[in-house]
Amino acid sequence: MREVAVIGIGKTAFGAFADRDLRSLAVEAGLACLADANVSPSKVEAFYLGNFAGPSFVGQNHLAPYIAGAMGVEHVPCTRFEAACASSGSAFFHAVSSVAAGMYDLVLVGGVEKMTSQSTPKVTEILAGAGDMSGEGRAGATFPALFAMIARRHMYQYGTTREQLAAVAVKNHSNGAKNPQAHMRKIITMEQALNGKPIADPLTVYDCSLVSDGAAAVLICPLERASEFTSKPVVVRGIAQTSDHVALDEKDDITTFRAVKEAAQKAYKMAGVTASDIQFAELHDCFTIAEIVATEDLGFVEKGSGGPYVLEGKTCLRGERPINTSGGLKSKGHPVGATGVAQICDVVLQIRGDAGERQIARHDLGLAQNLGGSGATAVVTVLGAA
Amino acid sequence: MKGVIYTETTVFAPPEQFAADAPYQLVIVALEDGKRLTARILGDRVAIGDAVELAESRNNIAFFHKI
Numbered sequence: 001m002r003e004v005a006v007i008g009i010g011k012t013a014f015g016a017f018a019d020r021d022l023r024s025l026a027v028e029a030g031l032a033c034l035a036d037a038n039v040s041p042s043k044v045e046a047f048y049l050g051n052f053a054g055p056s057f058v059g060q061n062h063l064a065p066y067i068a069g070a071m072g073v074e075h076v077p078c079t080r081f082e083a084a085c086a087s088s089g090s091a092f093f094h095a096v097s098s099v100a101a102g103m104y105d106l107v108l109v110g111g112v113e114k115m116t117s118q119s120t121p122k123v124t125e126i127l128a129g130a131g132d133m134s135g136e137g138r139a140g141a142t143f144p145a146l147f148a149m150i151a152r153r154h155m156y157q158y159g160t161t162r163e164q165l166a167a168v169a170v171k172n173h174s175n176g177a178k179n180p181q182a183h184m185r186k187i188i189t190m191e192q193a194l195n196g197k198p199i200a201d202p203l204t205v206y207d208c209s210l211v212s213d214g215a216a217a218v219l220i221c222p223l224e225r226a227s228e229f230t231s232k233p234v235v236v237r238g239i240a241q242t243s244d245h246v247a248l249d250e251k252d253d254i255t256t257f258r259a260v261k262e263a264a265q266k267a268y269k270m271a272g273v274t275a276s277d278i279q280f281a282e283l284h285d286c287f288t289i290a291e292i293v294a295t296e297d298l299g300f301v302e303k304g305s306g307g308p309y310v311l312e313g314k315t316c317l318r319g320e321r322p323i324n325t326s327g328g329l330k331s332k333g334h335p336v337g338a339t340g341v342a343q344i345c346d347v348v349l350q351i352r353g354d355a356g357e358r359q360i361a362r363h364d365l366g367l368a369q370n371l372g373g374s375g376a377t378a379v380v381t382v383l384g385a386a
Numbered sequence: 387m388k389g390v391i392y393t394e395t396t397v398f399a400p401p402e403q404f405a406a407d408a409p410y411q412l413v414i415v416a417l418e419d420g421k422r423l424t425a426r427i428l429g430d431r432v433a434i435g436d437a438v439e440l441a442e443s444r445n446n447i448a449f450f451h452k453i
Contacts, residue, residue: 125401136424139447140397140404145412148395156393156434200412201396249414249422254393 001100005226005233005386008037008219009345014183014212014333022058022114026067029215029338030110034071037219037229041072044219045104048095049080050088050111051337056126058114073108084130085286086241087111088216089340089370089379093241095220105221111342112215113335123211127336130373132247144208146248146374147287148200154255154289155202157304162202164307166193168288169206169330171316176327178317178357183212183333207288212333216342226386232352237365238271238382240264246376255304259378260297260369267367268299271382275299278382279362280321280350282343284371285328294369295323298380317358325350325358340370340379347383387440388453389415391432392422413438415450425450 010032012025026049034041049064060066064078081091088111095109115123127143136146154160170190176182188206196204219229226233244259245251251258268274275298283298285291292306300321301309309315315323326332326346329339347366349355355363363385370379392414400408411427415438425448428441438450 119402121400121402121405124399125403128401139424139426140400140407140410140412141424142397142399142401144399145395145397149393149412149414152395152434153393198396198398200398203395247424249424254414 002102003223004096004099004220004236005223006218006236006344006348006383007221007226007229007233008033008039009348010036011181011216011342011345012214013181014214014335016116017213020213022054022060022112023067023070025114025213025215026110026112027070029217030067030071030108033108033217033219039106039219039229044073044076044106044108046076046098046107047073047078048091048107048109050091050340051080052082052084052087052113053126057118067110083377084372085284085336086340086370086372086377086379087337090241090377092218092341092344092381093239093379096236096239099220099222105225107220108217109220109341110215110217111338111340113337114213115211115335116213120211135247136249142200144200144203144287147289148203149248150254150293150374151202151289154293157255158307160292160307162194163190164292164311165207165288166190167311168285168291169193171310172285172324172328172330175317175325175358176331179327179332182327182331183210184331203287209286209329209334212335214333214335214338216338216345218341218344223386233386234348234351235384235386236381237273237384238267238269240266240270241377241379244376246373248374251375255293257293257297257371257375257378259375260294260371260380263378263380264298267380267382273365273382277365278321278367279365280325280360281323281367281369282326282346283323283328283369285324285330286334286371290371291323291328298367298369317360322360325355325360343368343370344381351383351385387417389417389438391434391436391438392416393434394432413450423448427451
């Protein structure tokens with residue numbers, strides 16, 4: 001297997017953009033990424049796209065060639081990947097696999113979602129389709145409800161508190177306020193976070209990530225060719241995608257994401273590292289509880305200790321292991337199909353030392369964790385300086 | 387059908403088709419046969435550990451109530 005490097009990154013701002021359509025967002029991110037690596041669209045050998053629900057949100061199918069053609073990426077394999085909120089993490093995993101295997105040298109990976117043209121109840125309904133619509137969905141489960149039930153059980157088994165959940169939101173908004181491309185660049189207080197409008201008890205509006213429009217892209221190639229395109233290649237040291245039951249009520253223990261745990265073990269093994277070596281991470285905080293559970297499943301802390309870990313400030317920008325320096329899904333925004341690739345962009349930015357006001361001191365080895373549904377798909381990627 | 391509440395939430399922001407029902411309590415019940423079922427609650431609110439039994443099924447949704 002060949003080692004693979006990320007040689008270009010590009011993102012749109014995340015937000016609610018009434019005047020932008022899905023394709024224009026994806027094209028903007030893709031072209032920014034190609035410009036970052038100084039590669040012309042005609043050199044791209046394949047396009048992998050992550051998108052969760054374009055057909056439902058905007059009524060457009062056949063998205064990969066639709067977007068690629070508008071970028072000038074033509075006559076090459078263009079494929080859309082759907083794995084709920086891990087759609088572009090999955091696209092990235094498969095793109096890396098194909099470059100590692102020697103199928104292609106230059107592969108563009110994109111992720112996009114255009115969500116804000118639908119009403120909140122309609123968005124809630126479309127997102128619920130990432131769960132089991134013949135079971136939990138039929139009973140009235142929403143994604144906030146599924147993660148609220150995870151939170152309730154985590155509180156019951158481990159004594160996790162509302163303050164600990166709120167600490168995730170406060171931290172991520174503090175980071176996102178420093179990110180010029182974030183959707184909600186606003187600092188929130190602990191008091192605000194605790195007194196938000198209830199969405200699904202115990203989660204309030206401040207425990208939930210944002211409904212956003214946006215796109216992200218990365219360009220990858222074999223490490224041996226990376227110096228042709230950039231002086232700062234970032235190496236994919238380890239990567240794994242795993243899966244679990246789609247329905248929450250079919251999982252043995254809902255306080256853990258088994259798929260994340262297994263993906264992390266595989267990715268660590270491939271990278272030749274352990275959890276303690278990871279200096280910083282972009283984690284899938286679709287809901288505050290999800291970041292807490294992820295810190296446990298990735299082995300950053302023992303099971304049940306994720307709540308105190310964030311409340312004590314260990315994961316803040318100047319903490320021992322900064323988490324979601326981008327602002328996370330909570331503040332940066334969560335255009336679901338774009339999130340996995342956006343996380344890779346944000347880890348690459350830190351490793352290059354280009355994160356500006358958000359730049360952290362130890363930034364040689366970072367991790368991205370992308371989650372689909374209530375844990376049915378997980379992608380974990382370990383990225384390092386070349 | 388009887389069981390014990392494994393976890394629960396109250397949904398305030400429902401999907402479009404359940405707008406008229408909100409707020410409603412949604413639970414996962416650990417049934418006596420070892421399986422789990424996502425269901426709704428009729429009547430008094432329940433907490434983790436509460437014993438419940440099936441009250442009725444409506445539109446393919448199981449409604450439990452506290453014993």
